[in-house]
Amino acid sequence: MKRFITLVAATLLFAGLTFAQQTGGSISGTVTYGPDKAVVHNVSIRIKEIERVTATDDAGTYNFAGLPAGKYTLTTHIEGFKDVERSVNVRAGENATVDFDIQLAGVSADVSVSGDDGSQQVAFSEVKTLDSVQITARPTTGLGDVLADEAGVAKRSAGPGASRPVIRGFDGDRVKVTTDGVGVGSLGAQSGDHAEPVDTLSVERIEVIKGPETLLYSSGAIGGVVNAISGREEEGHPGLRGYFSTSGGAPGASATAAGGVQYGYKKWLVWGNANGQRSDAYSAGGNWGKVLNTFTRSAGGTVGVGYYGEKAFINGSFSYIQNRYGIPLDIRESSPESRSLRMHRNDTRFSFGYNDGALPFSKIRFTVDLSRYRHQEMADNVVGTTFRNDTNSVRGIFEQRPFRNLNGKFGFEFSGRDFSTVGEEMLIDGPVKEGSFAGFIFEELKFGRFGLEFAGRLEHRRYDPRNEFLPDRRFSGFSGAASAKYDAWKGGRFVASYKHSYRPPALDELYNHGPHDGTLAFEIGNNALRPEIGDGIDLSFSQDTKRVHGEASFYYYRLQDYIFLAPTGEIDADSGFPVAKYLQGTSRFWGVELQGRVKLAKFADLLAGADYVQAELSNGTPLPRIPPLRGRIGLDVHYNAFSLKPEFVAVARQDRTFTGETSTAGYGVVNLSASYVIVQKHLAHLFSINAFNLNNKLYFNHVSFIKDISPEMGRGIKVSYTIRYF
Numbered sequence: 001m002k003r004f005i006t007l008v009a010a011t012l013l014f015a016g017l018t019f020a021q022q023t024g025g026s027i028s029g030t031v032t033y034g035p036d037k038a039v040v041h042n043v044s045i046r047i048k049e050i051e052r053v054t055a056t057d058d059a060g061t062y063n064f065a066g067l068p069a070g071k072y073t074l075t076t077h078i079e080g081f082k083d084v085e086r087s088v089n090v091r092a093g094e095n096a097t098v099d100f101d102i103q104l105a106g107v108s109a110d111v112s113v114s115g116d117d118g119s120q121q122v123a124f125s126e127v128k129t130l131d132s133v134q135i136t137a138r139p140t141t142g143l144g145d146v147l148a149d150e151a152g153v154a155k156r157s158a159g160p161g162a163s164r165p166v167i168r169g170f171d172g173d174r175v176k177v178t179t180d181g182v183g184v185g186s187l188g189a190q191s192g193d194h195a196e197p198v199d200t201l202s203v204e205r206i207e208v209i210k211g212p213e214t215l216l217y218s219s220g221a222i223g224g225v226v227n228a229i230s231g232r233e234e235e236g237h238p239g240l241r242g243y244f245s246t247s248g249g250a251p252g253a254s255a256t257a258a259g260g261v262q263y264g265y266k267k268w269l270v271w272g273n274a275n276g277q278r279s280d281a282y283s284a285g286g287n288w289g290k291v292l293n294t295f296t297r298s299a300g301g302t303v304g305v306g307y308y309g310e311k312a313f314i315n316g317s318f319s320y321i322q323n324r325y326g327i328p329l330d331i332r333e334s335s336p337e338s339r340s341l342r343m344h345r346n347d348t349r350f351s352f353g354y355n356d357g358a359l360p361f362s363k364i365r366f367t368v369d370l371s372r373y374r375h376q377e378m379a380d381n382v383v384g385t386t387f388r389n390d391t392n393s394v395r396g397i398f399e400q401r402p403f404r405n406l407n408g409k410f411g412f413e414f415s416g417r418d419f420s421t422v423g424e425e426m427l428i429d430g431p432v433k434e435g436s437f438a439g440f441i442f443e444e445l446k447f448g449r450f451g452l453e454f455a456g457r458l459e460h461r462r463y464d465p466r467n468e469f470l471p472d473r474r475f476s477g478f479s480g481a482a483s484a485k486y487d488a489w490k491g492g493r494f495v496a497s498y499k500h501s502y503r504p505p506a507l508d509e510l511y512n513h514g515p516h517d518g519t520l521a522f523e524i525g526n527n528a529l530r531p532e533i534g535d536g537i538d539l540s541f542s543q544d545t546k547r548v549h550g551e552a553s554f555y556y557y558r559l560q561d562y563i564f565l566a567p568t569g570e571i572d573a574d575s576g577f578p579v580a581k582y583l584q585g586t587s588r589f590w591g592v593e594l595q596g597r598v599k600l601a602k603f604a605d606l607l608a609g610a611d612y613v614q615a616e617l618s619n620g621t622p623l624p625r626i627p628p629l630r631g632r633i634g635l636d637v638h639y640n641a642f643s644l645k646p647e648f649v650a651v652a653r654q655d656r657t658f659t660g661e662t663s664t665a666g667y668g669v670v671n672l673s674a675s676y677v678i679v680q681k682h683l684a685h686l687f688s689i690n691a692f693n694l695n696n697k698l699y700f701n702h703v704s705f706i707k708d709i710s711p712e713m714g715r716g717i718k719v720s721y722t723i724r725y726f
Helices: 002-023 132-137 143-147 212-216 507-511
Strands: 025-033 044-047 052-055 061-067 070-077 085-090 095-097 100-102 112-114 120-122 127-131 153-156 164-167 175-179 205-209 224-229 239-250 254-265 268-279 296-308 312-327 339-355 361-379 382-400 406-423 432-447 450-465 473-489 492-503 513-516 521-524 532-544 548-571 578-601 604-617 630-639 642-651 667-680 683-692 716-725
Touching (some): 025 070, 085 095, 127 132, 132 667, 432 507
Parallel strands (some): 175 224
Antiparallel strands (some): 070 085, 153 164, 205 224, 239 254, 239 716, 254 268, 268 296, 361 382, 513 521, 642 667, 667 683, 683 716
8 A cells, every 4th residue: 555655646746747847937037237247126027929027026036937838038128228138948847047138228229119018029120229318418309309310310400499300301291200109299290490399308218110110100101200218108117216317518508407206116106207408599610600599498297107917007197398499590681580489288198008918919008199289489579370289199009919920910090180370370271170090000920030021001081171262181091011031141131121102191281371481481282182102112131240230221212293392483572482382293212321330349349321312303303401421430439337439420412402492512520429337236327428510510401491591500519417226
């Protein structure tokens, strides 16, 4: 009997061990930071494939138990640090160790794109990311200025307060601006002197997205999508986190200050941030002196609260931003008018999400956004025109559970808009209601070294003017894209993409009629405009090794019924502006983007890049305000926590100009930046200096509507300091 009992016990023990080995494995590891490998607690670790999330403990360790055998992708996330991604194979009954060494934000992540929840995912096409540290160090905080040094990105501006990104030569609503995937509800696309109400001092990072992923956000974003990520949509955390940053610089006596805190208790998280920025008129290069009336003033903040359960979360936030900025004076006039814009926007947002890796849809996200935008155009401190733009939107995303080689998501978006103007510059006579609905899908297939992406978006848009003399318009169309990638060797990747786009005419292109200071023209819209139909290809190659990292891209787009503002040669008697009409014609855009980093020695890297775009109508007429050829070369000299980056930027003359447009001369500027990081337990201090246009070159931005009267900033310096508590 004893032998029998012993045999049964041994059999059960063996069976139990065998069962455990066959049914579960685990992943554990440690997260460290800095040269001394200090452990970091409360770092979120996510397994994408099964939507499981945990956090590091006080010792910086984490553990996932009971995992089925298979391959998993782990991603770290903590605000102020770069996300790090690792892949691991888990075997039944075994533990896989995956350690992470995270770094402070400050170096761009090159091939990642955020979903609506702010989490990053691998993307085939080119996506560039700027984090909060890089943003703070830029000479000015306007969205266009922040992004203007990125490959393929220029800025359209009417002074430092009103800059907006231009991507691959595309402007207006061909570049979509969003926060956490939702449109900002502004009028920045409609005029050269309108700013985007994006609080760049408070975001975690800003992404520039090109390729098929843009169809998740817009059908007409041919140039790309600029997505500002708050970093607070997805997860809660226990305890206190916070940051404070400040900067000051010249010319213009600029100063900024921004700070924020997050506090988590059990499953609740509350957060808040506030910031302010100011600058006076800046000086241009050479002997030009001050560019008058280029002051800026802005302030903003956000408060929010969220509940984050095991699988579901719900949160709400309220944000407010206001600014006032001057438009450069035309010193050619005997008594130039002092013009400025005063803008404010408040935004109320509610988000709900559900994660369950066992369901067919492992992630579900819904966002409701209510945006209220106002701006006033002022002449000599007297309000001349008031613009109102109220936008309500609902967005839903359903992410599929990965199945074999297939991964993807689909969703929908509703939005309604009320637009009106009152005053002297009432370009559209009477209010206009705009409504839109879109459904979209994005799928990815992987076969070892080969992969495919497919995206589609069906969109309907309607315009309903309240003026009986303006016709209603309805537009419905499909946009689609496909990409193929091939990992030819370790670190080497080829990507080819095709995109078909459908862009309905914008509200201003249909209905504007009157003098417009933002474009220095008497604009005449065309309410019979047809939608733009575009077809294009992107070809890119990237190389990523320990010694060499580089990317080369070529693109070509052909747009049928491309809409553009064309001068007629007439002058409006009352305003003195040249008369211009919105016309259509076939256009071609093609260009190249090159950038790379080569390790020359242990402490030195060579940096280089160039971009060029050529855009013209089918008859060979160049399109207006197309960025000229640009190149840069520099060094990154670094030792431990110190980095020094000198660079030289050269821009060619742009004499491929539209009818009546003036050319701009080429130029070269010398820049120098440096940073130093001090690491303590739970604290990081980052000091940076950015010295720009050290040779004090006088130059003009060809993409600006007022390039003939407003040169860019001369020699200057900006010093910034950031402290993070984690």
